[in-house]
Amino acid sequence: MNHNELETKGQRAKEAAVFLRTVSSGAKDEVLQKAAEMLIDKQEAIVRANGKDLEEARKNGIKGAFLERLVLDEKRIAGMAEGLREVAALHDPVGEVLSMIKRPNGLMIGKQRVPIGVIGIIYESRPNVTVDAFGLCLKTGNASLLRGGKEAIRSNQAIRQILQEALVACDFPAEAVQVVEDTSRESARAMMRMNQYLDLLIPRGGAGLIRTVVENSSVPVIETGVGNCHVYVDSYADIDKAIAITVNAKTQRPGVCNAAESLLVHKDIAETFIPEVCKALAEKQVEIRGDETVQKLYPEAVPATEEDWATEYLDLILAVKTVGSLDEAIRHISKFGTGHSESIVTENYTNARAFLNRIDAAAVYVNASTRFTDGYEFGFGAEIGISTQKLHARGPMGLNELTTTKYIIYGDGQVRE
């Protein structure tokens, strides 16, 4: 691999970050608008490059959902441009002073939101991530160094070319966004050790990619996305709400991280609830994998194994288990959950409070679908991912989560006694 490429791009990103740190919100929004306009105007170049990526991918036997995600057409390009316009319309968090205190010695100490600096993103073969990541990073005054999958390299470079033209047209340094040309495994490994240039590394993609980055990166990482989410139907649940929430959490979009993968049902409500919910799920083509009680109450259920409780299916399959108590449900979730989104369905005040307090996850729900864990649904607007770790950011990461803070201190000659 070409070590020089990353070294050079790292240096340039750091220089661009110095420029971005103090640029006005208006100027950044202008770039976003310009880039949106140019993506539409120059879409032919993108479609052409994408065509070559698709041709190569087909030649290599790639098909199905993977190939589908790689496609850029007029509609997708319009969506990417619209995404940039939406980010431009959001409030810029940079510069906001979150608090300012006056100390007894007269020092005024403020905590101000500032850009993080240079953000590296390692992702797979969805070229739309190139535009999304650029938009969110630029809006928050961060330079971005993007490394997408090798299958999308031509598409990503065509997009990069347009984004850099938009930057330059607005008197910004082109290196505010850069795309790594070397898509080898080694370039990803090298990015994970670029502490000198990268302030943060975000992996976006499947569980394998995320694990590799977490295990090998000395650059601070934010872990995103793996979700083995549960719906727990308490003995005090309203059956109609419980059915609606379970069906929604499982089927509204089964392939995403906030979809439910397991349903826990209190034994006292199992007899009524399980046949009904399984019927409603079956209508949506959901396969049920159940414990013995579930198999008795719904004979079409496939017997569940221990592995089912730990599996993120991302598919129309639901593991269903009966539990003897709220406590057992909480212990099951603590053992098998990934700390993403967990929901209790209950009309009981004390049980709702216990679940909210005792479950350790990014988002804990009472009487609502886990599918709401999302930047737009939380009212943040576009998100860069959903953090399932505990440091810096937890849950949907919007613009605020792409900033850090610094203390600004106004004195009049104070010295420490």
Added chain:
Amino acid sequence: MNHNELETKGQRAKEAAVFLRTVSSGAKDEVLQKAAEMLIDKQEAIVRANGKDLEEARKNGIKGAFLERLVLDEKRIAGMAEGLREVAALHDPVGEVLSMIKRPNGLMIGKQRVPIGVIGIIYESRPNVTVDAFGLCLKTGNASLLRGGKEAIRSNQAIRQILQEALVACDFPAEAVQVVEDTSRESARAMMRMNQYLDLLIPRGGAGLIRTVVENSSVPVIETGVGNCHVYVDSYADIDKAIAITVNAKTQRPGVCNAAESLLVHKDIAETFIPEVCKALAEKQVEIRGDETVQKLYPEAVPATEEDWATEYLDLILAVKTVGSLDEAIRHISKFGTGHSESIVTENYTNARAFLNRIDAAAVYVNASTRFTDGYEFGFGAEIGISTQKLHARGPMGLNELTTTKYIIYGDGQVRE
């Protein structure tokens, strides 16, 4: 090394964290008070164990500041107990809801402070860190796994014994605090890979320890403490303030990370300011290492080399450089600073604003000593360290920084359309 020790302690810490997550503030404060009382009552056991550590250390040729930091006597033990009482008196941040919004669909989405979970701390041979870290972690509902230096192992175990007795006396699990017995290099390395059990790892100690942890840990790390701090005296500086601030920042406690290591002086003020400030510094036994202009204006100055600009002396030495402009000062700080604490001395409004905006550091000062970057001075109370990285926490880390957040969502049956 004994892999079983860490595995067992990791598991137990995780179990203790489940208990600590929901325990009341009152109960935690009771433990802190009890531990303070017992440290005093049982100080003989600590002093005895410490005596053996000191004997061994002397046998191994350890002396000077290192040996001095290892000593535990009546006064130091009283200080440790007092530290716990002070932490007990602080406001408990756990449970606080930082914001709660109501979405158009009626969902109420709150962001609540919660404990991080299990915090690992790797430190050197200051046994007082054992008590400090225990107190801050317990107050914030976190279990702690502490690995001190081998020279302090007997002292640390004696302290641990007392802290655990206090926990048990208050019906807390003893494993809310644990001290790693294996002080080999391998045990530190193994802690850095304990992602299954540790939510956060904090290295406390010298630059070498911190670098090793940052480079080798797959557990999220907070980097603390390295400070190459600058005072920049602008052409518009008030000379008296500039002298007082420079002398204070350098000499009030030269061995700590927020002490100044370099002084930058605008050329237009150099002729008046440099002889005066150097004289004042000389009275405090500070050695001056200067560029050519400094050497001319203060002949006692030692010629500075490029290396001096990058050195954290932690000693009575100050590197002094003249600069042609504010811009040159900012570029110098950006190149050589470690992002800790930086101060400008000026009466000029625009220059003060430019410095505050353009310097990228945890704490940026106008007309005040860099020595204020400290949990107590910022009004947070006790701190676990001063973060010089950008994720999660930046600057002094008090109790708030030892918490994470989770979203708590109150619904009435909402599902996603």
